[in-house]
Structures are given as structure tokens and as C-alpha cells.
Amino acid sequence: MREKKIRLKTAEIEKQSHLDYFKIAISVDCVIFGYVEKELKVLLIKSDMKEFEGKYSLLGDLVKLDEDLESASKRVLKERTGMDDVYMEQVQSFGSVDRHPSGRVITIAYYSLIDIKHHKLKLSHNELDWHPVRKVKKMAFDHNLILDACLRRLQQKVIEHPVIYNLLPEKFSLRELQKLYEAILGVQLDRRNFRKKISINDSLIDINEKEVDVSHRPGKLYKLKPEFKKKKTSKHN
Amino acid sequence: MREKKIRLKTAEIEKQSHLDYFKIAISVDCVIFGYVEKELKVLLIKSDMKEFEGKYSLLGDLVKLDEDLESASKRVLKERTGMDDVYMEQVQSFGSVDRHPSGRVITIAYYSLIDIKHHKLKLSHNELDWHPVRKVKKMAFDHNLILDACLRRLQQKVIEHPVIYNLLPEKFSLRELQKLYEAILGVQLDRRNFRKKISINDSLIDINEKEVDVSHRPGKLYKLKPEFKKKKTSKHN
DNA sequence: AGGAAATATGTACTTATGACACATTAATTT
DNA sequence: AAATTAATGTGTCATAAGTACATATTTCCT
DSSP, X not given: OHHHHHHHHHHXXXXXXXXXXXXXXXXXXXXXXXXXXXXXXXXXXXXXXGGGTTOEEOEEEEOOTTSOHHHHHHHHHHXXXXXXXXXXXXXXXXXXXXXXXXXXXXXXXXEEEEOTTTSOOOTTGXXXXXXXXXXXXXXXXXXXXXXXXXXXXXXXXXXXOXXXXXXXXXXEEHHHHHHHHHHHHTOOOOHHHHHHHHHHHTOEEEEEEEOOSOSSOOOEEEEEOGGGOOOOOOOOO | OHHHHHHHHHHHHHHHHHHSSSOOEEEEEEEEEEEETTEEEEEEEEOOSGGGTTOEXXXXXXXXXXXXXXXXXXXXXXXXXXXXXXXXXXXXXXXXXXXXXXXXXXXXXXXXXXXXXXXXXOTTGGGEEEEEGGGOOOOSTTHHHHHHHHHHHHHHHHHHOOOOGGGSOSSEEHHHHHHHHHHHHTOOOOHHHHHHHHHHHTOEEEEEEEOOSOXXXXXXXXXXXXGGOOOOOOOOO
């Protein structure tokens, strides 16, 4: 009997300490980029916290005890959007003491790139929807900071490796690729120089097909060479 | 008396649950780079865990509930080395489920650059000492991975901005700067081209002094222009 | 005073980047 | 069916950046 009482006590204390005293919670937040209507967009959800009523937030969740960080962010993606097998990269941790109104939560930010045509998400649910990256208003928590950090990382990536195939369908024209590149970097580029740059790094296959349903001369379609499709999988973190 | 016994018990359990069951602990690990005897070194300490007896580990500690991540890693540095006001940059989180033998610990890696001449550390204590980065053996935990990630980040940084003044004394010669650059990248460079590169980015001041106590023609000494000294302080994470 | 050793600087060659123009193709209009 | 239009597809030249390489100069040491 006495033993039981002690257990109760300790359970209580565990629960308290869980959020109150020495416990720090860990979450992941996903910045999910998509390319819709020639604009770079990010998937946001209406915040369910009353402190942030009306504001949007990134998709995220607490990390479970038995899951790796990347598993956690893939789970978030899968749960909320049904999407699987997406490109994902860890960006940065955010851990200011006061970043979460309900307690101490350190979050690890990931960004993902998805081709929205291949991954049909149930946008009707959950007030989940695409927002143009450049027009995102004040979000919940420090999520604007997180979005900025992820966008900068994506821009860095696209400069180093201009073919961001993850955001495009399997077959794409050079014009489409250039428009994507411009959408990410927020600049306009010379068509000829862009094509030269692409041809130099030699990562595309001409598949001898042409665009259809365009109201002008159709462009050639390309695929990414398989050897460039290596997904960046972070192994041990 | 009974109360006391309970407290003892709960304290025990707190300690257990702290690392055992539902608690995910958060730590920071610091990869502290120094430039000693023309070699890039990292500050390591003998692991105090019996699982890793004889192995070295990075300097790290659990993050306290009321401290930001960067504060935590600065505290670690200060406590263990006495050093303050150092360059520091967050690199990556490591959170594999099994990375820590005593429980779930997610760690956030930082790297620091210090000029060892300005920061005299009490190396005699704690079996704390500098180790050549290229010759580090198997360390405790996943610390080899962490070191690798931080080294790659530092290399990236030095390519973008060749003047890594944090590792050098205030006044330095171009030869010293080049040797440092070479030590970080692990390559040999042409002296003339290196100097051209440095002169182009125009970040040094010729202070009209020369090296002393060198057994050959002394080189000119330079300082970094103040406007290039902006410390990278991560604001909100 | 002369030799050794490192500093300091310049030039030619190659490669990458940026500005720019014209011919070609296929859909659309007349 | 021919002319028009609007986008695709390619090439050249000028400039900037990167790489390979050589000679003169300064200081230390003997």
C-alpha cells in the first residue's frame, strides 16, 4: 500500500516535471515547398492555439521517444498530407526560451520539396493550404524565422545545383525549369545563359518529347539523369 | 522521516526518468577549433562514461530549462575552458534514437573558433586537450559524425570568406593566414594566387609592422578591417 | 660581404560569367 | 493556304575570375 502511494507520487512528479520544471520538449517543423502556378509556395495550417488565433503555422509535432528526428518530420508530413518519399533536409534548430507560449519547446526545422501534381493532398481538411512564400504574413511562434532560414537554405541549394527536380514533374521543359529557378531566387534570368548553365552541368536527358497543350511552339521535354537523383538522406542524425 | 524517504525515491526516479523513459534530453556539443603549431586542432575531453572508457568526447552539456541554445553552448565553453566571447555557429542536430547509451538525448552541434594565444586554458585539468583534427580516433557517442559535420561547415565557410580571423591573433602575416587556410581545407595552395584572392576581397589593413623573431625575411603584418569583424550572432534561436 | 631563404609582385593562359542577336518552329490569324 | 505571331533554340563577343608559373627584393645568418 505504501509502495503504491509512492508510485502515485512519483507519477505525479513525472507528469509535472514533464512540462513544468526540467523537461524540455522537442518538436520538428516542416517547411514544405511546392511550386504552384509558377510561384513558390509553402504549406501552412491554421494554428490551433488560441494565443495565435487566425495565424498560420508550419506543420510540426513533438518528437516521440522512439523515433529519429528525420522519422519524426517524415511522419508529420505523412500524417498531415498523406505524402511519402519526399526530399527533406534538416536546416536548423530553434530554441529560444520563450519561443513557445506553453513551455519550453526546442524545434528542429526541416524543409521538403514536393511536386504537387504527384502528391494530391486533401487540402479541404484542416485549413491546410498553399501560401505564396513571398506573401506570408506573421505566423504563429517564430515560424517566420524558420521559414526564412529554410528559404535561404533552398536558395543556396538551387545556386549550387540548379536542377531542383523535386518540385517539378518527371518531364519538364527548360522554360519550366527556369521559371522555377526564378521563383525560388526571386530574380529574372537570361534565357540563353540559363540554358548554357544547365547544359554545362549535363544532368538532363533529352527524351525526344515536346510539350503539349501550350498555345505556342512547344519546347522539348527533359528528364533528370538517374545518377543525379540521389536523394540526400541524412544518415545518422 | 517518511517524507524524506519519499523525496529520496522521487529524486532517484527523476534522475532515472530524466534519461530513461519518456523524457528526451537536449544537449549541446561544442566543436572547438583552434590553430596550434600550424595544425587545425579540436578540443576534446576524456569521456567520463564507462561505456566509452578511454575514448574522447566533445565538450557538451544538457541544456537547462531557462537557457537558449546558444547560451548553453557558450556556458559549456566558459565552464570548461574559461573562454568567453568566442565565435560560434550552430551546425546541425543529431538525434538518432540510440546515439546515447543512457537514454534519448538529442544534441545540437556548434562549432567555435578561438585564438588559443588569447585564451589560455587550464589544460592540465580534466584531461582536456587539443587534438589534430585529421588524427582524431573513434570518439564517444556519435561525436566523430558531429566533428565531421562541423569541419565541413568550417571548410565551406573558409571557402566563402577566406579570412578566418578568429583563429589567429589580431596581427598576422599573409603566410600565417595561408597556412591556416591550408590547414582547414587540407590542401596546398599557390602563394601568389592566394595573396591575389585576399587582396581582391579587400578586408585587410596593412598596419606597417613586420613579423619579429622569424629566422628569415619578416613578412608584413595585417589586421582585419573592423567592418569585417561582425560576429555572426544567431539572433532568435 | 655574400649566400640562403622567404617575401613581394606580374604576366600569360584558361575557364566561367554576363550581355546581347538572329534563325527556327509551330500555333494562330487572316 | 499564306502570313503573322510568339515562343523555342543556338552562338558570339566582352569581361571577370581562376590557375600556372618566374623573377626581383628584403632580411637573416655565417
